[in-house]
Amino acid sequence: MKRLLLSFWLATMATGAWAQYCTVTDPTGTPLNVRTSPNGPILGALHNGATVQILQTTVDASGRPWAFVAPQEAGKNGWVFGAYLTCGR
Numbered sequence: 001m002k003r004l005l006l007s008f009w010l011a012t013m014a015t016g017a018w019a020q021y022c023t024v025t026d027p028t029g030t031p032l033n034v035r036t037s038p039n040g041p042i043l044g045a046l047h048n049g050a051t052v053q054i055l056q057t058t059v060d061a062s063g064r065p066w067a068f069v070a071p072q073e074a075g076k077n078g079w080v081f082g083a084y085l086t087c088g089r
Helices: 002-015
Strands: 021-024 032-035 042-046 051-059 065-071 078-081 085-087
Touching (some): 042 078, 051 085
Antiparallel strands (some): 021 051, 021 085, 032 042, 032 078, 051 065
16 A cells, blocks of 8 residues: 555656645654755755645655655755655645
């Protein structure tokens, strides 16, 4: 089921069928790291509630979703862990 949901998330994000804007919802309560690449060096961080535009998606070697985002407020463009984003229409 988890893989099915991941596949749906990636397919809808790639085709634009889902909203291009998402909200950071990191369940740990800490800022979400923004990276140069999936699992790469940290560039910065985004707080819960930040709105980001999804520019690209991918999965890492472990099958975890990642999204290249552009923050709508302050922050740097980069890769974030996709499971910590909530996207709606």
